[in-house]
Amino acid sequence: xxxxxxxxxxxxxxxxxxxxxxxxxxxxxxxxxxxxxxxxxxxxxxxxxxxxxxxxxxxxxxxxxxxxxxxxxxxxxxxxxxxxxxxxxxxxxxxxxxxxxxxxxxxxxxxxxxxxxxxxxxxxxxxxxxxxxxxxxxxxxxxxxxxxxxxxxxxxxxxxxxxxxxxxxxxxxxxxxxxxxxxxxxxxxxxxxxxxxxxxxxxxxxxxxxxxxxxxxxxxxxxxxxxxxxxxxxxxxxxxxxxxxxxxxxxxxxxxxxxxxxxxxxxxxxxxxxxxxxxxxxxxxxxxxxxxxxxxxxx
Numbered sequence: 474x475x476x477x478x479x480x481x482x483x484x485x486x487x488x489x490x491x492x493x494x495x496x497x498x499x500x501x502x503x504x505x506x507x508x509x510x511x512x513x514x515x516x517x518x519x520x521x522x523x524x525x526x527x528x529x530x531x532x533x534x535x536x537x538x539x540x541x542x543x544x545x546x547x548x549x550x551x552x553x554x555x556x557x558x559x560x561x562x563x564x565x566x567x568x569x570x571x572x573x574x575x576x577x578x579x580x581x582x583x584x585x586x587x588x589x590x591x592x593x594x595x596x597x598x599x600x601x602x603x604x605x606x607x608x609x610x611x612x613x614x615x616x617x618x619x620x621x622x623x624x625x626x627x628x629x630x631x632x633x634x635x636x637x638x639x640x641x642x643x644x645x646x647x648x649x650x651x652x653x654x655x656x657x658x659x660x661x662x663x664x665x666x667x668x669x670x671x672x673x674x675x676x677x678x679x680x681x682x683x684x685x686x687x688x689x690x691x692x693x694x695x696x697x698x699x700x701x702x703x704x705x706x707x708x709x710x711x712x713x714x715x716x717x718x719x720x721x722x723x724x725x726x727x728x729x730x731x732x733x734x735x736x737x738x739x740x741x742x743x744x745x746x747x748x749x750x751x752x753x754x755x756x757x758x759x760x761x762x763x764x765x766x767x768x769x770x771x772x
Contacts, residue, residue: 498511576757619638677707
């Protein structure tokens with residue numbers, strides 16, 4: 474049985490000043506993996522003294538944003554009044570539900586000396602029954618997330634259950650998310666934990682049953698496959714994620730995810746009219762972009 478169903482090679486986009494983003498999901502090859510409808514690797518990048526990352530306030534509906542860093546620091550602010558820095562090995566879980574607004578910036582104290590930016594932001598679509606749930610923000614520091622050491626591999630479990638451990642993150646549907654580091658030659662056996670499972674190589678190179686997967690690439694495993702992932706001659710780091718398929722198609726446009734076009738349209742109109750709640754202390758915002766073709770449906 475073929476282990477890898479799809480190999481995605483994301484296109485690297487320079488957002489300016491050498492800040493590189495690689496978007497593996499959604500892509501032409503793969504629109505989603507379980508409930509994960511968005512998977513972005515940001516960096517690694519060096520932010521020069523006097524500069525920083527500034528993602529101005531913007532809205533979300535129908536999803537949870539999941540932010541995880543390998544290097545650097547981001548200051549999260551949202552319309553609930555949350556002000557929370559996120560640092561490496563910590564997890565930010567923001568449930569947008571019926572609507573939330575947030576910003577993501579380099580903290581002021583890091584701008585003067587310069588800093589690094591390297592991490593993953595993923596979006597998880599909410600089940601239909603919870604698309605309009607109350608917005609919520611939860612932060613987990615590194616001491617709250619289980620770490621497993623297994624024969625040359627170290628696994629920080631971010632979401633779900635693996636090898637007898639359970640992460641504390643409360644989710645609205647079954648899923649898995651883990652940060653895996655493999656020493657040279659070490660391997661990790663992956664049973665078919667969910668119908669949809671993938672891994673994204675952050676650093677190094679691995680083989681999955683003889684097929685090479687390099688840094689920046691995403692391998693989606695075949696349904697029902699028992700995969701073995703082995704590091705090459707250098708250490709490797711990968712993000713393992715997936716879950717059960719969504720309960721029906723989703724539409725995704727800009728920062729909005731919903732099971733109907735009408736809900737996307739209403740969210741767009743609400744943002745343009747200023748009806749979303751503001752982020753305390755913020756005066757800027759990202760304007761609504763043009764939408765010539767409407768939302769894209771993801772089956």
